Amino acid sequence: MEITILGSGTSIPQKDRSAPSYLVRSEERAIMVDLGPGAIWNLVRNSPAGLADVGTVLLTHLHLDHVADLAPFLFAMKAEEIGRTSPLTVIGPEGFSDYYASLRKLYGRWVEGAGYELDIKEWPGELIEWGEFRIDAGRSVHSLPNLAYLLRESGAGSGVMFTGDGEPTMEMLQLGKGTTDILIAECSLPPGVTEEGHMNPQQAGRLAEQIHAATLVMSHLNPDCKAEEILKEATAHFGGKILVAEDGMKLSI
Ligand SMILES: [Zn+2]
Numbered sequence: 001m002e003i004t005i006l007g008s009g010t011s012i013p014q015k016d017r018s019a020p021s022y023l024v025r026s027e028e029r030a031i032m033v034d035l036g037p038g039a040i041w042n043l044v045r046n047s048p049a050g051l052a053d054v055g056t057v058l059l060t061h062l063h064l065d066h067v068a069d070l071a072p073f074l075f076a077m078k079a080e081e082i083g084r085t086s087p088l089t090v091i092g093p094e095g096f097s098d099y100y101a102s103l104r105k106l107y108g109r110w111v112e113g114a115g116y117e118l119d120i121k122e123w124p125g126e127l128i129e130w131g132e133f134r135i136d137a138g139r140s141v142h143s144l145p146n147l148a149y150l151l152r153e154s155g156a157g158s159g160v161m162f163t164g165d166g167e168p169t170m171e172m173l174q175l176g177k178g179t180t181d182i183l184i185a186e187c188s189l190p191p192g193v194t195e196e197g198h199m200n201p202q203q204a205g206r207l208a209e210q211i212h213a214a215t216l217v218m219s220h221l222n223p224d225c226k227a228e229e230i231l232k233e234a235t236a237h238f239g240g241k242i243l244v245a246e247d248g249m250k251l252s253i
């Protein structure tokens with residue numbers, strides 16, 4: 001599978017970092033993880049996959065830097081030029097059904113599926129198989145319910161884990177341990193700074209070490225997270241490969 005970082009930033013607009021969003025592609029399928037503002041434009045700019053190729057969207061949580069492009073995504077599906085006919089599943093954490101119901105109240109048919117099947121649901125609490133993808137999730141500690149997602153291809157023991165926002169829980173450690181090749185972790189705090197519900201490079205490094213990831217990618221970076229400093233700090237806590245996320249970066253498993 002190939003992973004493209006569409007947005008490595010946060011809610012704070014930065015010149016070179018868009019809001020959180022990632023694309024995961026196998027030979028035949030495409031999944032987006034989070035839809036921060038601008039995500040659907042970044043997808044079109046950074047990948048040969050079009051919006052109509054995305055069959056599953058996984059939302060980690062309902063903060064606007066992670067979900068703002070959901071309504072524009074669904075609105076775009078209405079365009080004849082896109083001509084979507086294939087089903088679309090959008091999965092979110094607890095509260096997502098209410099969130100979508102509110103969008104429908106505001107926008108009605110403009111955010112409903114027509115000409116294609118639209119399945120909107122909250123995480124069912126158990127592994128989902130979609131084609132060759134196996135998708136699992138675990139909760140983190142954040143100011144809103146947040147799911148970390150683990151994506152693997154059938155037959156592969158390990159895959160990629162996206163933490164979304166938040167500090168790790170036992171549930172996340174169990175989910176990721178021995179199953180995570182690439183860990184894409186939130187690292188919105190600079191070295192030495194702690195805040196409940198967010199991670200700094202020390203915590204991201206420790207999580208990568210605890211779950212025996214091969215590669216740690218620090219993402220969801222605020223302007224005060226300087227690449228050299230966070231890299232140095234994470235290196236003290238994790239012995240594997242460490243990358244600082246950049247918009248447009250591609251990784252493969
Ligand atoms: Zn958040």
Ligand SMILES: [Zn+2]
Binds near residue numbers: 010011020066220
């Ligand atoms: Zn966030």
